[in-house]
Amino acid sequence: MAKNVRIYTTSTCPYCAMLKKFLAEHNIQFENIDVGLDRQKAREMIERSGQMGVPVVDIDGKIIVGFNQTEIAKALGLENV
Numbered sequence: 078m079a080k081n082v083r084i085y086t087t088s089t090c091p092y093c094a095m096l097k098k099f100l101a102e103h104n105i106q107f108e109n110i111d112v113g114l115d116r117q118k119a120r121e122m123i124e125r126s127g128q129m130g131v132p133v134v135d136i137d138g139k140i141i142v143g144f145n146q147t148e149i150a151k152a153l154g155l156e157n158v
Contacts (some may be wrong), residue, residue: 080153082107085122085133089113092144093132099146103155 082100084107086093100107112119112131126133126140134141136152150158 079106080137081135082137082153083110083135084108085110085112085118085126085135086131087111087113090131096132096134096144096149099144099149103153103158105153 082105084093084096084100086096086109088111097107097109110118110122112122122131122133123129125135126142128142130142132144134149134152136149139152141148141152146158
């Protein structure tokens, strides 16, 4: 079953680019929110994660801060990543 994946990123963040590439390589659909362009979404990200840094990943309500590939893969149910 497909997971609801929302990522909070900025256009200048190298880890955000790595995250998007990782999700694309595993054919994971995601909603990308550029918090550099949307201040309201930036506040939402901080409220949900307690963090100001990006990326922040929301997988079906589970918040993962940073590009923690192991935790992201686990939350997505990906094997052998």
